[in-house]
Amino acid sequence: GGVETYRKSLGYMSFNEGDSMIGKEIDFVFLGSCTNGRIEDFRGFCSIVEGRQKASNVTAWLVPGSHKVVAQIKEEGLDKIITNAGFVLREPGCSACLAMNDDKVPSGKLSVSTSNRNFEGRQGPGSRTLLASPLVAAASAVQGVVTDPRTLLV
Template identity: 75%
Template sequence: TTSGATGYFIEYGGSAIRSLTMEGRLTLCNLSIEMGARGGMIAPDETTFAYLKGRENAPVGEEWDKAVAYWKTLKSGDDAVFDKEILFDAADIEPMVTYGTNPGMGMGVTQTIPTVEGMNEVAKTSFMKSMGYMGFEPGESLLGKKIDYVFLGSCTNGRIEDFRAFASIVKGRKKADHVIAWLVPGSWMVDAQIREEGLDKIFEEAGFQLRQPGCSACLAMNDDKIPAGKYAVSTSNRNFEGRQGPGARTILAGPLVAAAAAVTGEITDPRTLIG
């Protein structure tokens, strides 16, 4: 939930976490705030060191070796005791979408919106208000739901690997005619990488335009606002009422879900377009 970790600091561990790229780890730690945590961390390892080596301001030579030796100590001991441990099997997690008006209202893309059964009156009132704003019904599936906008960007999901993932779905396909798509790199460095790798050509051939780096539709900056009542599949991190424009309806998702929606014009399980 949006308050499940309030007041705490989260350490992420396990084989699925260790297999993440540095960009994926940054996204995950970034999202810790969305469950109320004060912060999130992942123990540094070879992935971390490879990401840092050679970067501006990174130590070099003997100083680099000293730094790595120190960084290797920055992890919880095997005997560490945590206030709470929560275990997830990554194999059980499918592509996700949100159906409501806060990041905690999420579900697997093939699942259905919860019903009010078992909710207390306060929770029920809040839930139904959210359903009214989004134009959804309890128990409804979002698969096949027509969408109007797609936003790939933000500090959460505007990194190079997010654009690679998006490109992997749209390559050889075309953007749905009725969909307006905003592809916004998270930084000028990411913009340069996109062009170096030729991803911009893939986007152009599929009918997409790469925009200048910035916050853009994440929080309705400048003219990048979703009109009232329109549905936007967004790779940003917040879907509050009006976050992307007055009356805008935001469905948070990852880059693969966003790409699938962009080419089909509706909420689609990206796994059906892979391979």
């Protein structure tokens, strides 16, 4: 049971017991869909990325929860902050939350995701997912490693 499952999960994630998540190099950041795709999530994300640039090693998918959220993002000028920081705003939909369309995290790659599930293969076969808040996702996206957003707040 429990110990075996625990060891299997560490192996799947390529983590060791006692590892700090801070500083782990990441490959993908996923903000949004129905969970954490609200306007306040995009405001939070933008509060961190404004004036910064997306890390070159990170592929980011920013997916608003609805067309209403897209309209608010544009109305508040958040789309410009997103674009200036090197990100692309996606169309509302499920996207990488559950590996639909081509939005799949490749096997072995590490994703920081604001979705609400991270079971094996959720974001693509063999993908590894760390669930995080929009602030952690934003900080990690600009640093290229798992980052505590408090270190970037001034």
